[in-house]
Amino acid sequence: MTPKLEDVAKLAAVSKTTVSRVLNNRGYLSQKTIDKVHAAMAQLDYHPNVVARQLYKNQTNLIGILLPSVANPFFGELTDTLERLLYQAGYKVLIGNSMNDPQKEAAYLNQLLSRQVDGLIVGTHNQHIQAYQNPGLPVVAIDRVMNEDIPVIASDNYQGGQLATTHLIDRGAKKIIHTNGPEDLKTPAQRRRSAYETTMVAHGLTPITYTVDFNIAPSAKKAVFRQIFQEHPDVEAVFAANDVDAALIQQVAGEFGRQVPQDLMIVGYDGTNLMREVLPNLTTIVQPIEAMSKMALQVLTQRINKEPTEKEYILPVKLWPGQTG
Amino acid sequence: MTPKLEDVAKLAAVSKTTVSRVLNNRGYLSQKTIDKVHAAMAQLDYHPNVVARQLYKNQTNLIGILLPSVANPFFGELTDTLERLLYQAGYKVLIGNSMNDPQKEAAYLNQLLSRQVDGLIVGTHNQHIQAYQNPGLPVVAIDRVMNEDIPVIASDNYQGGQLATTHLIDRGAKKIIHTNGPEDLKTPAQRRRSAYETTMVAHGLTPITYTVDFNIAPSAKKAVFRQIFQEHPDVEAVFAANDVDAALIQQVAGEFGRQVPQDLMIVGYDGTNLMREVLPNLTTIVQPIEAMSKMALQVLTQRINKEPTEKEYILPVKLWPGQTG
Numbered sequence: 069m070t071p072k073l074e075d076v077a078k079l080a081a082v083s084k085t086t087v088s089r090v091l092n093n094r095g096y097l098s099q100k101t102i103d104k105v106h107a108a109m110a111q112l113d114y115h116p117n118v119v120a121r122q123l124y125k126n127q128t129n130l131i132g133i134l135l136p137s138v139a140n141p142f143f144g145e146l147t148d149t150l151e152r153l154l155y156q157a158g159y160k161v162l163i164g165n166s167m168n169d170p171q172k173e174a175a176y177l178n179q180l181l182s183r184q185v186d187g188l189i190v191g192t193h194n195q196h197i198q199a200y201q202n203p204g205l206p207v208v209a210i211d212r213v214m215n216e217d218i219p220v221i222a223s224d225n226y227q228g229g230q231l232a233t234t235h236l237i238d239r240g241a242k243k244i245i246h247t248n249g250p251e252d253l254k255t256p257a258q259r260r261r262s263a264y265e266t267t268m269v270a271h272g273l274t275p276i277t278y279t280v281d282f283n284i285a286p287s288a289k290k291a292v293f294r295q296i297f298q299e300h301p302d303v304e305a306v307f308a309a310n311d312v313d314a315a316l317i318q319q320v321a322g323e324f325g326r327q328v329p330q331d332l333m334i335v336g337y338d339g340t341n342l343m344r345e346v347l348p349n350l351t352t353i354v355q356p357i358e359a360m361s362k363m364a365l366q367v368l369t370q371r372i373n374k375e376p377t378e379k380e381y382i383l384p385v386k387l388w389p390g391q392t393g
Numbered sequence: 394m395t396p397k398l399e400d401v402a403k404l405a406a407v408s409k410t411t412v413s414r415v416l417n418n419r420g421y422l423s424q425k426t427i428d429k430v431h432a433a434m435a436q437l438d439y440h441p442n443v444v445a446r447q448l449y450k451n452q453t454n455l456i457g458i459l460l461p462s463v464a465n466p467f468f469g470e471l472t473d474t475l476e477r478l479l480y481q482a483g484y485k486v487l488i489g490n491s492m493n494d495p496q497k498e499a500a501y502l503n504q505l506l507s508r509q510v511d512g513l514i515v516g517t518h519n520q521h522i523q524a525y526q527n528p529g530l531p532v533v534a535i536d537r538v539m540n541e542d543i544p545v546i547a548s549d550n551y552q553g554g555q556l557a558t559t560h561l562i563d564r565g566a567k568k569i570i571h572t573n574g575p576e577d578l579k580t581p582a583q584r585r586r587s588a589y590e591t592t593m594v595a596h597g598l599t600p601i602t603y604t605v606d607f608n609i610a611p612s613a614k615k616a617v618f619r620q621i622f623q624e625h626p627d628v629e630a631v632f633a634a635n636d637v638d639a640a641l642i643q644q645v646a647g648e649f650g651r652q653v654p655q656d657l658m659i660v661g662y663d664g665t666n667l668m669r670e671v672l673p674n675l676t677t678i679v680q681p682i683e684a685m686s687k688m689a690l691q692v693l694t695q696r697i698n699k700e701p702t703e704k705e706y707i708l709p710v711k712l713w714p715g716q717t718g
Contacts, residue, residue: 106503147488
């Protein structure tokens, strides 16, 4: 005979309400009570019909997070923060690391369309996935422009570009080179380039931007950074696309006999807790990961509830003064 | 009238088999076909009854990964690798970052017991969660001893402790201090301590281990590391619990006027791609994350299929020679 919820309550010597609260993870419960209920469930081989309940309610309480890779410090900290906030809001988190794999991203989107997740938070770098064109999808983008319909949460990349460039100019640098992603990739990060170029020109300086694909291997990135020193031996400062690249640039500078900051100033980007821990000397622009995550959750909730949203939510950044620039 | 699969096929001008393959993400499909089917699904507001199908098959194709935090480089790379392998094997990945939160971990375990996930991969640091005592659960542990029943995948921590200690002794250090997690936390990492102590004694040296809780803030860790230099000003080398701690120890050494490696040698642990990228000079023990992840998937599959498994799977580590020790 299939065991019932009341059998579990009886064996665990608690009320049916308590069993239900354990199953739904709701209200205050002592660890002892949770353990008693779990033990009774196991002893009776009781399995609450959660999947059937999801079917009835037409919601899964699952949110998918699609990012290039959690092994990257920025996306790792972003995922960590989003997971914590989503869990507090009653959601569990599915992750998809879709670096270089548009087919994988399409599969996750398919999962959304087939109602296996309630919403998606997307910050991938893949292009041309048509299904995002369906209007009104419960999707928000982080630091990535998907299309006209999907709201974007981003930090103020223009302000970040201005802060970094002005900081380097104030410290005496004239020949400042910037690294950024491919221009055809529509990310708000392109506004850093625009801010850098505008600020340089406003100071009578010549902007030079090197394109570095985020997705390539460190050895390939280093090859591009060596080009900077070969083609511009008089470079005085680099404003890097992210902190990991900044670390690689510092290593390449060493190969060319350049000391940082005496012979070369470097400003990074992202300012995650991890990178500020392991490279505390790196001057960088700090993205507000906590605030961006909170905003993503809020806007996604509005989309799920079919409430109107803005096209874009821009949050302020700040400069972390280190010793590299 | 509710749209049917054949309506989607008709509108997309493809066969029903093709629609089914798009829905199940199976076989070769061109991006164009996938997009056509998605567009037809959206236009008709068709929703395949995936949740109902899961209910029928009694499987969800979801695997939960419970780790302290993906913001940590080791757990970030481990999650990234596991997600890639699990996705290839037809699974999607739910993550729970349960650092310092046994109630959250219990909630995920509850999810397993209520059949919302097919299996769990656990590497958390929480103790005393009773539900793991249920025999035969489709659970594997990574680098963590849960109980007698749950198989453990770990790198060879004893070998790692021996390699690091012998390396420092070979390079002339006599006063070598080791940092490790609390002894009451049952992790295979405790075997590093044992290897360190045995190796030190075998060379007529005195082992000294400082306990540093993995979960505390960097500032609190630094306070412990300062104690090392205050209580043992003659310390010649530190064998650190992980690479992030190694970076913090190097910073603290700087505060005490110690240059690395001249005045202090340091060996780290974990050797993730990220840390070897940003701190290429750090000598460290490299855990085989790819091999551990493959083994975890294999053993978890055996558990799901109710096949017998070993208690422990130990994979070899290697030393990455840097310039810090």
